[in-house]
Amino acid sequence: MCRWVAYLGSAIRPQELLYAPEHSLIRQSKTSKFNDNGLNGDGFGMGWYDGLPAPGVYRSTTPAWSDRNLREICAHIECEIFIAHIRAGTGSPVQETNCNPFRYGRWIFVHNGFVAGYERVRREMLLAVDPKFFANIEGTTDSELLFHLALTFGLESEPLPALERMSGFVEQLCTHYDTPEPLQMTLGLSDGEQIYAVRYASSREVNTLFVSESVESVRALYPENEHLQALPPHARAVVSEPLSQLPGVWTEVPTSTALVVSQLKLQSLPFRPQRV
């Protein structure tokens, strides 16, 4: 059970969300909630957009709580969009190439969840990746393959339909191997323009996902809270678990839902895996 945070809005330093909040992502690396033992100590990664053609990516196997370089970088870079992820491994080796986010061109991708019975379907998932994306695969996780399957199914031109096809393909494949409840996932993606987020699972139990309310409404709720008053307008965060316990700030994303987040609006759409 990993944890992730995505931000879109006026340029900020990532430390504002990753270190400052009472229940920040870095704190969640030691003590996340909604989780068995609360530990996400198997690596960290962050992708960010700062106006350059390609996003930056920092990934490390040092537990996030003791990574000094991460603290420096989060205090010094400024970006309009970033997605950060802390990993709790489920079998694949702890190495940078297994840390989220994964990147292809302008796109970055993070995943919290798993493909059930992954060891049985890994080879077929890999074969289904379009050869033109193959050389970009450097690790061994299910998460990285979900991303490359989404690319194969057209992520760059039709993001949400491609994610629905990828999900449908994986469910179909696992069903073929008699694996019940194959897919458990929240996804966070960006192309540098928008953030796409998905909450979905083949089972009843679905990993949590939350989106922040509009900055205006949050400010109105907490007129005395300096931190919230200082938030840039049009900012949104999508998170695995709330960064604070303030009522009215975080809204749970319904299951089987996709979000499209831009500076202008927040769209919520049904997410339905498509058989391919």
Place this chain on the structure above:
Amino acid sequence: MCRWVAYLGSAIRPQELLYAPEHSLIRQSKTSKFNDNGLNGDGFGMGWYDGLPAPGVYRSTTPAWSDRNLREICAHIECEIFIAHIRAGTGSPVQETNCNPFRYGRWIFVHNGFVAGYERVRREMLLAVDPKFFANIEGTTDSELLFHLALTFGLESEPLPALERMSGFVEQLCTHYDTPEPLQMTLGLSDGEQIYAVRYASSREVNTLFVSESVESVRALYPENEHLQALPPHARAVVSEPLSQLPGVWTEVPTSTALVVSQLKLQSLPFRPQRV
């Protein structure tokens, strides 16, 4: 709050205590008890005696639960004595030179606890180390300085009195800086012949320490337990927390107590810091 395990007996592979038990030290790296958040993810170290003049030492900042090399080594080396330690840092950097055990000649040393207000007394502790041991200091922890102060106060010739002088010195020094309850410690040491263990704190609350009962009595209690029946005779383990929940196997070491463990006997002695 670190955790450690010391073993003395016929030669075994360390995996027998570090991986096999239901609540093994490696499991404690994620979920120790008697502890705030149960996490000891800031490094691992092990020292062992296998008949060579000097003990071997393996130290790593990879969390113990995901260190593949550790698993290999613990399955392949064999030793009559070993002490292993998982670290939960209290401020000093996570680096190999800050991982226990520390080694000098034939001696190895592990510590669970802290010197209160360490940043105020670090310089004076360092100055009090005999210059002849100074070059052996490679890290920045209070634990390493406790060891080198014990060496300075005669550890090699009079182990327990030297530890009492070291403790008295540190308490005196901290008192000078108005630090209440300066010392919290369990210590594990070996010279390759015996294991020395100490449970002591300046405060009422004292870190836990347990010693295993004699193999004979443990076997008699659990005639059906294959694992226990296979234990070598004359083996003893001293541990921060029990490796199993079997009643009658683990005895709590009283506070202000030192143990001296050899193949022949288990001695329990009062431990009283001496002002120097």
Place this chain on the structure above:
Amino acid sequence: MCRWVAYLGSAIRPQELLYAPEHSLIRQSKTSKFNDNGLNGDGFGMGWYDGLPAPGVYRSTTPAWSDRNLREICAHIECEIFIAHIRAGTGSPVQETNCNPFRYGRWIFVHNGFVAGYERVRREMLLAVDPKFFANIEGTTDSELLFHLALTFGLESEPLPALERMSGFVEQLCTHYDTPEPLQMTLGLSDGEQIYAVRYASSREVNTLFVSESVESVRALYPENEHLQALPPHARAVVSEPLSQLPGVWTEVPTSTALVVSQLKLQSLPFRPQRV
């Protein structure tokens, strides 16, 4: 251009070959010869047989020259067979799962060389691996795929023919992609009983490989050399480059040759890739 050392004989501590010689493998990590810049700083690995059913494996991305744990382990383990490898990466990420040796069951495998145009044939090499060995692939190097192709072609039952089929398959595949001179390799393998070594390339230029003369003849040549006089009888080493400059100790292995080394004898056989 990596470097490797394989040893078979009476049990020794690996430090005897990895640290002690004037031009030891650890020295070669900084300054190997027959090599562009002499640097092999992209990781280390060692597999060893010490009587247990499975070989031990230690792999690390710390440059060999500064890896303190490696020094400890090489001084403390004892083994009848070991193969050690220092890596000079040719593009794949520096991570433990890309360090040689690779292991499957009783087998370990190291490779010095490359598959030319690997990025073009990687996917097809991967697909050609028998699904039953697929889950054992954890990294992204050509070396690891050569090993799993050899397993696919029957390594466990017919070692040398399987290596010849693997080589033929790779040459055929690369030819299909118009890659001239596809294969450059020295290989070192063991099943715990024997060492298999291969020197082969599709091109005229072939990576170096040497085998030590019999201990008796080496002793006779250097009656005053204490180090050589102390060598165990029936010991052999196969190395990418000689560990010393003593004339008469090291013999170059001819190109297109396979060696089979046991305690009883040294066999030299022609090595001819087989189309499959």
Place this chain on the structure above:
Amino acid sequence: MCRWVAYLGSAIRPQELLYAPEHSLIRQSKTSKFNDNGLNGDGFGMGWYDGLPAPGVYRSTTPAWSDRNLREICAHIECEIFIAHIRAGTGSPVQETNCNPFRYGRWIFVHNGFVAGYERVRREMLLAVDPKFFANIEGTTDSELLFHLALTFGLESEPLPALERMSGFVEQLCTHYDTPEPLQMTLGLSDGEQIYAVRYASSREVNTLFVSESVESVRALYPENEHLQALPPHARAVVSEPLSQLPGVWTEVPTSTALVVSQLKLQSLPFRPQRV
């Protein structure tokens, strides 16, 4: 023999000097000149000023040539001043806290060279550090102690005299221990306003140091060179060894010389250690 690069001028991305040039610092990590084996593989560090009150610092023990995070950071941060350093260790452990630069408040510091017989004077150097700077010492190198002695002797108010006192103190101390030619150093420092650089040794042989000519003169020399024509005006670099072989671009700094570099001017002053 480490290597370092300091830059001051209009804001640039560090990759312009660390990756792009034909003999960039990252290339020097594998193949520096003026050097025994040309290898600087024992860690990397960079400090930079980007308008925030405190400089950022990134340090890593991964060899610079294979550090992917470093490549990302150097492509994404922008700064008016930076100093980067690649380490070739001379005995102290390879760990982040032993990587240059060292930081205190607004200051950063790098060193190429050594204190001869360091193990004999380390303790006294450490004792001579003002207790108020003591808690900032986290590693075990001579370089870090040179910095903290300079702070002790007034670096923050009188930079060059403090460096001269520091040097005099160390020479005096080593002389007391009968160490001939105690000090070998090039130093690079910044307070975020200027760069201070020193070339000095107690011996005849002195580590190299070079400073770039004015951007105007360099542009005039190479009117066709796009890279040089694109340089920001008023930019200067101070380097251990030239980043290119273009005549007229790099000037050797005389021995026993200090430079003070600002956007307005380049000052060159004699550097004479002062006994304290």
